[in-house]
Amino acid sequence: MSNKPARMIVLSGPTASGKSTLWRHLVRHPQVTFSVSATTRSIRDGEEDGRDYRFISEEEFLERKERGEFLEWAKVHGHFYGTLRSDIEEALAKGLNVLLEIDVQGAEQIQNSGLPFVSLFIKPPSLEILHDRLRNRGTESEEEMALRLKIVEEEMACAENYDHVVVNDDLEQTIAKVEQILGLEVPA
Ligand code: 5GP
Numbered sequence: 001m002s003n004k005p006a007r008m009i010v011l012s013g014p015t016a017s018g019k020s021t022l023w024r025h026l027v028r029h030p031q032v033t034f035s036v037s038a039t040t041r042s043i044r045d046g047e048e049d050g051r052d053y054r055f056i057s058e059e060e061f062l063e064r065k066e067r068g069e070f071l072e073w074a075k076v077h078g079h080f081y082g083t084l085r086s087d088i089e090e091a092l093a094k095g096l097n098v099l100l101e102i103d104v105q106g107a108e109q110i111q112n113s114g115l116p117f118v119s120l121f122i123k124p125p126s127l128e129i130l131h132d133r134l135r136n137r138g139t140e141s142e143e144e145m146a147l148r149l150k151i152v153e154e155e156m157a158c159a160e161n162y163d164h165v166v167v168n169d170d171l172e173q174t175i176a177k178v179e180q181i182l183g184l185e186v187p188a
Pocket of ligand 1: 012013014015037038041072073074076077081082083101102103104105106107
């Protein structure tokens with residue numbers, strides 16, 4: 001991958017598909033950096049402001065959106081999320097591949113951005129397994145969980161718009177498969 005020009009790695013998939021675990025592995029590669037999105041949702045246990053997301057108010061988000069600071073943005077599960085244009089331009093200028101863990105609406109905007117990208121959609125093995133994973137995670141209220149599950153099927157229907165679709169039934173295998181797709185060397 002180091003011989004190829006830098007590009008965005010767009011990673012999408014339904015809630016609890018294992019995307020977060022996957023991106024944490026992928027950014028261990030020196031050629032890959034993570035795009036830290038801005039969001040208006042509240043911080044969860046185990047998350048760090050500035051590492052997982054930039055947690056900002058809705059007022060700040062809308063101001064920055066008006067100023068055109070977002071390369072893409074979307075309202076997902078009732079909260080705003082956006083990728084900062086400056087982060088992406090800086091990473092690409094440094095020759096780094098920049099990983100965006102974003103939803104299907106955002107991915108569509110990236111596909112139309114004119115910037116280089118490769119897109120991957122991560123699927124859970126089945127909807128039942130996804131329900132169990134979400135329940136076991138226990139980070140969402142019943143109401144929020146119902147909202148997330150409602151749009152899962154819609155999201156799954158967008159998989160065909162991606163360059164690659166990977167079913168995450170075994171994390172180790174999924175990581176290896178994605179590294180192979182991206183041409184990443186396994187870190188020592
Ligand atoms: P979560 O709140 O569970 O971290 O993320 C909820 C959804 O928002 C996920 O589908 C995630 O991919 C998406 N998301 C996170 N950051 C961004 C972003 O910057 N832009 C867009 N469009 N979606 C995002």
